[in-house]
Amino acid sequence: MENKDKIRVCVIGAGPSGMSVLYQFAKLRKIPNIVCYEKQSTWGGIWNYTWRTGLDDNNEPCHSSLYKDLWTNAPKEANLEFPDYTFEKHFGKPVPSYPPAAAVRDYLQGRWTNACSTDLKQFIQFNTIVRFVKFENDNFVVTIDDRKKNMTKQEVFSHVVICSGVFNYPNQPEVPDIIKFEGRVMHSHNFRNANEFKGQTVLVIGSHYSGEDIALHCLKYGAKHIYISWRTQPTGLKWPKGIEERPGVTRFDAKNAYFKDGSRTAIDAVIFCTGFRNHFPYLDTNLRIGEDTSLYPDGLYKATLFLNGGNNKLFYIGAQDQLYSFNYFDCIASWVCKYILGELADEPKSGEKMKRDVTKWTSRVSTIASLKDVADFQTDLLAEICSSSGYDKSILKAVSLFVDWIRHREEDISDFRRHQFRSMYTGSLAPTQKPYMTIFDDSLETFLKC
Missing domain, CATH: 3.50.50.60 (FAD/NAD(P)-binding domain)
Known part of the structure; x- marks a missing residue:
């Protein structure tokens, strides 16, 4: 010793x-x-x-x-x-x-x-x-x-x-011609308030946990539409109306993102959720x-x-x-x-x-x-x-x-948080709470009223 x-x-x-x-x-x-x-x-x-x-x-x-x-x-x-x-x-x-x-x-x-x-x-x-x-x-x-x-x-x-x-x-990969894009470009590290994207069409690059969560968060707070771009394979999740997946981004122009499947879409903002x-x-x-x-x-x-x-x-x-x-x-x-x-x-x-x-x-x-x-x-x-x-x-x-x-996420990615789990240490079952997409108050006081 x-x-x-x-x-x-x-x-x-x-x-x-x-x-x-x-x-x-x-x-x-x-x-x-x-x-x-x-x-x-x-x-x-x-x-x-x-x-x-x-x-x-x-x-x-x-x-x-x-x-x-x-x-x-x-x-x-x-x-x-x-x-x-x-x-x-x-x-x-x-x-x-x-x-x-x-x-x-x-x-x-x-x-x-x-x-x-x-x-x-x-x-x-x-x-x-x-x-x-x-x-x-x-x-x-x-x-x-x-x-x-x-x-x-x-x-x-x-x-x-x-x-x-x-x-x-942040890990921020380079995407061809992104310098030409005239909308907002940011990494999830600098994401602070989803209200910023209300009424906008948002491209989320990256389909891991942060990409999933920020996409849902933007939709919840009024984004018009969200595209999630995946690199290796689609998530396979059942997204709510307003969110859809596309394969990897190949390039940008002033208003549009272009994808590997040959499609393109007009967008207002890009959020890198690339880890x-x-x-x-x-x-x-x-x-x-x-x-x-x-x-x-x-x-x-x-x-x-x-x-x-x-x-x-x-x-x-x-x-x-x-x-x-x-x-x-x-x-x-x-x-x-x-x-x-x-x-x-x-x-x-x-x-x-x-x-x-x-x-x-x-x-x-x-x-x-x-x-x-x-x-x-x-x-x-x-x-x-x-x-x-x-x-x-x-x-x-x-x-x-x-x-x-894992099963709950696959069943409904927008509402998996409604499920209750039992503490491994006390044996108590967690109480129910309102659906995540309807909760707009994240204060401790409101949470404890559940």
């Missing part, structure tokens, strides 16, 4: 992943010297709504992609609820399965305060931007910009945990994972420990595509904290064994062909991490909830 007094941990980001690291260390009651740097003025990461796009109030790239009136697109019982702090415990009663963003943030903050006997904010340095991280002399040298004190300095750490997320650097990049510009190049997003980034043992630099003392949490999310981050964080403190009975393994383990998972990714495969993959991965770290295996029951969720 490494001497606790020699351990100094840097956590970058106080969103759900970074807060799970602090929470899990506090739960072990063996908190090392730890500092969490957060560029925003509060915790919560992408769950902090802002009207700003482009640059934030510190003239830094705006972190959050959260838009007004966002509701979760997967049931909270499957990917948001923590085993040790349920939604029912937080709100004092069962609440619907698909909460708005305000309720999610309130729940997170409740866990970080009510469920933890340690004041986690004491470890967080807000309004602090990490400028550069390098590894030398078996330690990490972290350059930070403290905006409150208006000073830049370097700090030395034994370990670094990257928790800054992957939803802040994000695993971009960590503050890391020395030899400490970075690849920029392409994946269910299992290559070089990460247990989906977290970076093997290609940093002498097994650099970790990533939340840097992969997910179905599980909060409970996924939390499970991995529990493993990371115990690994750092030397409290895992079967770790560390030899470098060769760890690389073989990585290959096992990355090879399996190539065989995934459906959402059910994704759910099974992440469930099996979490089962392995739970077995090593001792994290509550109840979270693995979520796989059956995901199966139901």
Whole structure:
């Protein structure tokens, strides 16, 4: 076991992943010297709504992609609820399965305060931007910009945990002649209010979750018509009137989009829903994972420990595509904290064994062909991490909830949120709520009246 007094941990980001690291260390009651740097003025990461796009109030790239009136697109019982702090415990009663963003943030903050006997904010340095991280002399040298004190300095750490997320650097492919288009062009990262597109014909490029949700959101708030352009294959979903799919965009002119099937259509706006990049510009190049997003980034043992630099003392949490999310981050964080403190009975393994383990998972990714495969993959991965770290295996029951969720989406993509799920931890069935397409108030107060 490494001497606790020699351990100094840097956590970058106080969103759900970074807060799970602090929470899990506090739960072990063996908190090392730890500092969490957060560029925003509060915790919560992408769950902090802002009207700003482009640059934030510190003239830094705006972190959050959260838009007004966002509701979760997967049931909270499957990917948001923590085993040790349920939604029912937080709100004092069962609440619907698909909460708005305000309720999610309130729940997170409740866990970080009510469920933890340690004041986690004491470890967080807000309004602090990490400028550069390098590894030398078996330690990490972290350059930070403290905006409150208006000073830049370097700090030395034994370990670094990257928790800054992957939803802040948009992936924006080039489309021929888009410069000729005279309408609005934006990426979903800068999407804030669907009312902007009322009465307009909108082209959504990208048919994954954000594309689906923004298309429905625009229709809900009065868009005239939405076209969803897919790259590899159509979604196969049953869209409501007002939304239709087209194959990939080939080019633009001033008013029209042209598609691979030879069709064209006049449009008013283009929204790129083409995902994000695993971009960590503050890391020395030899400490970075690849920029392409994946269910299992290559070089990460247990989906977290970076093997290609940093002498097994650099970790990533939340840097992969997910179905599980909060409970996924939390499970991995529990493993990371115990690994750092030397409290895992079967770790560390030899470098060769760890690389073989990585290959096992990355090879399996190539065989995934459906959402059910994704759910099974992440469930099996979490089962392995739970077995090593001792994290509550109840979270693995979520796989059956995901199966139901997949079916509900296929049955009616515009109304799948009406379904009720039962908490895996309390046994309580979520109450019903109004149809999503008729809800125009995303406030916490209105949600709790359900």
